[in-house]
Amino acid sequence: MSWWPLIRLLPKKTNFTYVKFAVFAASFSIAAVGASLVSMFTGGLRENPVAIYQESEGSPLARIGSIMEHGFDLGIDFRGGSSILIESPSPIDLGDLRALGGRLQEGGVEVQGTACRPTDSPPYCAIINFEATEGGSQVVEELRSALPQIGDGARIINVDVVSGRVSEELFSGGLIALGLAMLLMLIYIWFRFEWQFGAGAIMALLHDVILTLGLFSIFRLEFNLTIIAALLTIIGYSINDTVVVYDRLRENLRKYKKMPLPELVDLSLNETLSRTIITGSTALFALVGLYYFGGEALEGFAIAMIFGIIVGTYSSLYVAAPAILIWGVKRGREGETRVTPQTAP
Amino acid sequence: MLQVARWRIILVAVVAVLGIVWALPNFISERTRESWPDFMPKQGINLGLDLQGGSQLLLEVDVETLRRQYLDNVADQMASRLREAEIRYTGRGVVGDAARIRLVDATQMEQAREALRDVTRSRVTGATDIYTLSEGEDGLIEARPTPVYLRDLSRQAAQQSIEVIRRRIDPTGTSEVSIQRQGDQRIVVQAPGVSNPEQLKDRIGQTALMTFHMVREVSPEEAASGLTPPGAMVVQPYPGVGDRADVVERRPRFTGERLVRASPSTDAQTGEWVLSFQLDSEGARIFCRITRDFTGDRFAILLDNQVLTAPTINEPICGGSGQISGNFTLESARELAVMLNAGALPAPLNIIDERTVSASLGQDAIDSGAVASLVAVAVTVGFMLLAYGLFGIFACVALVVNGVLIIAAMSLIGAALTLPGIAGLILTIAMAVDANVLIYERMREEAQAGRGPALAIDAGFNRAMITIIDANLTTILAAMILFQFGAGPVRGFAWTLSIGVITSVFTAVLVTQILVAWWFRWSRPKTLPI
Numbered sequence: 001m002s003w004w005p006l007i008r009l010l011p012k013k014t015n016f017t018y019v020k021f022a023v024f025a026a027s028f029s030i031a032a033v034g035a036s037l038v039s040m041f042t043g044g045l046r047e048n049p050v051a052i053y054q055e056s057e058g059s060p061l062a063r064i065g066s067i068m069e070h071g072f073d074l075g076i077d078f079r080g081g082s083s084i085l086i087e088s089p090s091p092i093d094l095g096d097l098r099a100l101g102g103r104l105q106e107g108g109v110e111v112q113g114t115a116c117r118p119t120d121s122p123p124y125c126a127i128i129n130f131e132a133t134e135g136g137s138q139v140v141e142e143l144r145s146a147l148p149q150i151g152d153g154a155r156i157i158n159v160d161v162v163s164g165r166v167s168e169e170l171f172s173g174g175l176i177a178l179g180l181a182m183l184l185m186l187i188y189i190w191f192r193f194e195w196q197f198g199a200g201a202i203m204a205l206l207h208d209v210i211l212t213l214g215l216f217s218i219f220r221l222e223f224n225l226t227i228i229a230a231l232l233t234i235i236g237y238s239i240n241d242t243v244v245v246y247d248r249l250r251e252n253l254r255k256y257k258k259m260p261l262p263e264l265v266d267l268s269l270n271e272t273l274s275r276t277i278i279t280g281s282t283a284l285f286a287l288v289g290l291y292y293f294g295g296e297a298l299e300g301f302a303i304a305m306i307f308g309i310i311v312g313t314y315s316s317l318y319v320a321a322p323a324i325l326i327w328g329v330k331r332g333r334e335g336e337t338r339v340t341p342q343t344a345p
Numbered sequence: 346m347l348q349v350a351r352w353r354i355i356l357v358a359v360v361a362v363l364g365i366v367w368a369l370p371n372f373i374s375e376r377t378r379e380s381w382p383d384f385m386p387k388q389g390i391n392l393g394l395d396l397q398g399g400s401q402l403l404l405e406v407d408v409e410t411l412r413r414q415y416l417d418n419v420a421d422q423m424a425s426r427l428r429e430a431e432i433r434y435t436g437r438g439v440v441g442d443a444a445r446i447r448l449v450d451a452t453q454m455e456q457a458r459e460a461l462r463d464v465t466r467s468r469v470t471g472a473t474d475i476y477t478l479s480e481g482e483d484g485l486i487e488a489r490p491t492p493v494y495l496r497d498l499s500r501q502a503a504q505q506s507i508e509v510i511r512r513r514i515d516p517t518g519t520s521e522v523s524i525q526r527q528g529d530q531r532i533v534v535q536a537p538g539v540s541n542p543e544q545l546k547d548r549i550g551q552t553a554l555m556t557f558h559m560v561r562e563v564s565p566e567e568a569a570s571g572l573t574p575p576g577a578m579v580v581q582p583y584p585g586v587g588d589r590a591d592v593v594e595r596r597p598r599f600t601g602e603r604l605v606r607a608s609p610s611t612d613a614q615t616g617e618w619v620l621s622f623q624l625d626s627e628g629a630r631i632f633c634r635i636t637r638d639f640t641g642d643r644f645a646i647l648l649d650n651q652v653l654t655a656p657t658i659n660e661p662i663c664g665g666s667g668q669i670s671g672n673f674t675l676e677s678a679r680e681l682a683v684m685l686n687a688g689a690l691p692a693p694l695n696i697i698d699e700r701t702v703s704a705s706l707g708q709d710a711i712d713s714g715a716v717a718s719l720v721a722v723a724v725t726v727g728f729m730l731l732a733y734g735l736f737g738i739f740a741c742v743a744l745v746v747n748g749v750l751i752i753a754a755m756s757l758i759g760a761a762l763t764l765p766g767i768a769g770l771i772l773t774i775a776m777a778v779d780a781n782v783l784i785y786e787r788m789r790e791e792a793q794a795g796r797g798p799a800l801a802i803d804a805g806f807n808r809a810m811i812t813i814i815d816a817n818l819t820t821i822l823a824a825m826i827l828f829q830f831g832a833g834p835v836r837g838f839a840w841t842l843s844i845g846v847i848t849s850v851f852t853a854v855l856v857t858q859i860l861v862a863w864w865f866r867w868s869r870p871k872t873l874p875i
Binding site: 005006007008013085137140141144155156157158159160161162163165166173174176177180181184185188189192226229232233235236237239240243244247248251271272274275278279281282283285286287289290292293294295297298301302305 | 706709710717721724775779
C-alpha cells in the first residue's frame with residue numbers, strides 16, 4: 001500500500017511560481033470585481049443607478065443602499081412583504097389562487113407552483129407572495145380562512161411576514177455587520193503583523209465579498225439573511241487562509257533575510273500549498289454534501305459558501321500575498337532598509 | 346512535548362467526561378431522563394422554531410398612540426392644576442409632540458408656572474425635567490416630553506406589555522411560549538408547536554381596555570345624522586357580544602384598572618352565559634355612586650371603545666360586583682374573562698414580523714440537516730483517513746470528541762439550534778480538521794528538513810500553534826459580529842460557529858497531542874508515517 005496515506009502522493013516540495021502570474025491574476029480579479037460592481041449597481045444593466053439615486057430619499061448612504069436593492073433578487077427578509085407556502089392534496093389552480101390573492105390585496109401579488117419538500121405530505125404546493133403593506137399579518141389570516149376555496153384540505157405550512165421597516169433594518173444591519181467584520185479583521189491583522197499585511201488582507205476580503213455578491217447579482221440568486229451569514233463565514237474562512245499564508249511569510253522573512261521578496265512569497269505559498277489543498281477540499285466536499293442534502297432552505301447558503309471558499313483560497317494566493325509586493329515590507333530587526341518590489345503586479 | 350504534562354491529560358479527560366454527561370440527554374428518551382438522579386443534566390439541545398415548527402411574532406409598541414395618550418394625560422394634569430389654582434384656561438389639547446393649554450389671562454403666567462411646577466417631575470422615578478415647559482407670549486403653555494423620557498416610556502410600555510401578553514396567552518403558565526423584550530419598543534413572542542397563530546394574534550392584538558361610560562340618549566334621527574352632542578361619541582357594538590351602537594360620554598367614569606376579577610358564569614334567572622366581574626373598593630364606591638345618582642338611566646361597558654353591554658340601571662349597585670350579559674357562549678365568555686383579567690395593554694401593539702413553520706416542514710429541515718451533517722462527517726473522516734492514515738485516525742478521534750463537546754456546549758448554554766446553525770456545524774466539522782492539517786503539514790516539513798520524528802512532532806505542534814490561534818481568533822471575530830447584528834436563525838449560526846471553533850481548537854491541539862505522544866512512546870518509530 002504505497003499509495004496510502006495519500007499525503008505521500010503530494011510532492012513534498014513544490015516550486016510553483018505564483019508571482020509570475022500575478023499580473024495576469026490581477027487583471028482577471030480586477031475584471032471580475034468590475035463586472036460584479038456593475039451588475040450590483042445597475043441591476044444587471046437593467047437599470048440606471050443615477051435615476052434611482054435621484055428618485056430615492058434619505059441620506060446619500062441610504063440612496064446608495066436603495067441602488068443596491070435593485071441590484072439583487074432580494075428575499076423576503078430584505079424586501080418585506082408576506083410569503084406563504086401552501087400545500088394541498090389536490091392540484092392547486094394557480095389562476096384561482098392568484099385571483100384569490102388579488103381579492104385580498106390589490107396589486108403586488110405573485111403566485112408560483114413549487115415542489116413540496118416533505119416527500120410524504122400532499123404532493124401539490126404553491127407559494128403566494130404579497131408585497132409589503134401595513135396589514136401584512138391580516139392578509140395571512142384572511143387567506144387562511146379563504147383557503148378552502150382553493151381545494152379541500154389545502155393548508156398553510158409556512159408563513160413569513162416582514163414589514164417594510166424591519167426589512168430595511170435587516171438589510172442595513174447586514175451591511176453594517178459586513179463592514180464591521182472587515183474593519184475588525186484589519187485591526188487584528190495590523191496588530192498581529194504590519195500594516196501592509198492588514199491592507200493586503202482587506203483587499204483579499206473585499207475581493208471575496210464583492211465577487212460573491214456579484215455571483216448573486218449576476219445570476220439573480222435570492223439574497224436573504226442566510227447569505228449575509230454565508231458572507232461573514234466566507235470572510236472568516238478567507239482571512240483564516242490568508243493568515244496561514246502570512247504567518248509563513250512572516251516566519252520566512254525572519255529566516256531568509258537576504259532572499260528577494262517575490263521569491264520569498266513564492267516559497268511561502270509553496271510551503272503552505274498542501275495545507276491549502278487539504279483544508280480547502282475537505283470544506284468543499286462537506287459543502288457539496290450540504291448542497292445536495294441540505295434542502296432548499298440551505299441551497300443558497302451552500303452555493304455562496306462553495307463559491308466563497310474557492311474565491312477565498314484564490315484570493316489568499318493571488319490577492320493577499322502579492323499585495324505585499326506592492327507596498328514592500330520592513331525586513332529583519334536591524335535593517336531599516338525597505339526592500340522594493342522587483343516585479344510589481 | 347512527548348512527555349505530555351499530567352495536568353493536560355487530566356484536563357482533557359475531565360472535559361471529555363463532562364462533555365459526555367452534558368451531551369447525553371440528547372440521545373436518551375425523555376422517560377429515562379426523568380428517572381435520573383437530580384445531579385444529572387436533563388436539558389437537551391433547544392431546537393429553534395424553524396426546526397421544531399411554530400410561530401414567531403415580532404411586536405412593536407405603537408409609540409405614536411402611546412405618546413398621544415401620554416400627552417392627553419399631561420394636558421389633563423395641567424388643566425386640573427390650573428383649576429386648583431383658580432387660573433382660568435382655554436384651548437386644552439395635544440398639538441404635534443406637545444400638550445398645550447392657554448391661559449385666558451396672560452398676566453397670570455407667573456402663578457401658572459408656580460402651579461405647574463411639579464408637573465415636570467416623573468411620578469414614577471422622581472426624575473425632574475422629564476419634559477420642558479415653554480411659554481408663549483399670549484398665555485400659551487406647551488409641555489414637550491424629552492426624547493429620553495419618551496424612550497423610557499416606550500421601554501416601560503414594552504415591559505408592561507410582556508406581562509399582559511403572558512397572562513393572556515399563557516394564563517396557566519404551563520405552555521412553552523417565550524416572550525422577550527427586544528430593544529426599546531419591541532417584543533418577540535415565540536410559540537413552539539403553534540402552526541396557526543390566529544388565536545395568538547387575536548389575543549395579542551387587542552388593547553383590552555375596559556371603560557364604563559354613561560349613555561347619552563339621542564333620538565334615532567340625531568344618531569343617524571352623525572352629529573353627536575359635544576363631549577360624546579358614537580360607539581359600535583363589540584363583535585359577537587354587543588347588539589347595537591350607542592352614543593356615550595367621551596370621558597369614562599372609571600376604567601378596567603378598577604377591575605379585580607372577571608369570570609364566566611350563568612345568569613340565575615335566564616340561565617344564559619354571562620360575564621361576572623368584581624371591582625376593587627374604589628371602583629365599588631364609584632359604581633355605587635353612579636348607580637345611585639343615575640338610577641333609571643343607561644350606562645355602557647366598553648371594551649376597546651366597543652359596546653359590550655349598555656343596561657338600564659334599575660337600582661343602586663353597591664356590592665362592587667356586576668355582570669355583563671350579551672350573546673355569550675361559555676367559550677366567548679371565558680375568552681373575554683382571560684383578556685380582562687390580564688389587564689389592558691399600555692398601548693396598542695403592531696405585528697411587524699411573523700414567521701410560521703409547520704411541524705412537518707420543521708421535521709423535514711431536521712431530516713435534511715441530519716443527512717447533510719452525516720455526509721459531511723463521513724466525507725471529512727474518509728478524507729482524513731485516506732490522506733493521513735494513522736494520524737488521520739487521531740484526527741478523527743479528536744473530531745468525535747469535538748462533536749460531543751459541541752453538543753454538550755449547545756445543551757448547556759441552551760442556545761437554539763437553527764437550520765443555519767446546522768450549516769454552521771457542518772462547516773465547523775470540515776474546518777475542525779484544519780488545525781490538524783496545519784500541525785501534520787508542519788511535522789512533514791520538519792521531518793523533511795532532516796529532524797528525527799520526535800523533534801519533528803514537537804516542532805509541528807509548537808510552530809503550528811501560533812498559526813492556529815491567529816487563524817481561529819479571526820473566525821471568532823466574525824462570529825461575534827454575526828451575533829451582534831444577526832436576527833433569529835442567523836444568531837443560532839453564530840452560536841454554533843463560535844462554540845465549534847473553540848472546541849475544535851481544544852480537541853485538535855490537546856487531544857491529538859496526547860494521542861500522538863502515547864503512540865510515539867508505544868511504538869518508537871524511526872520515521873514519521875506521514
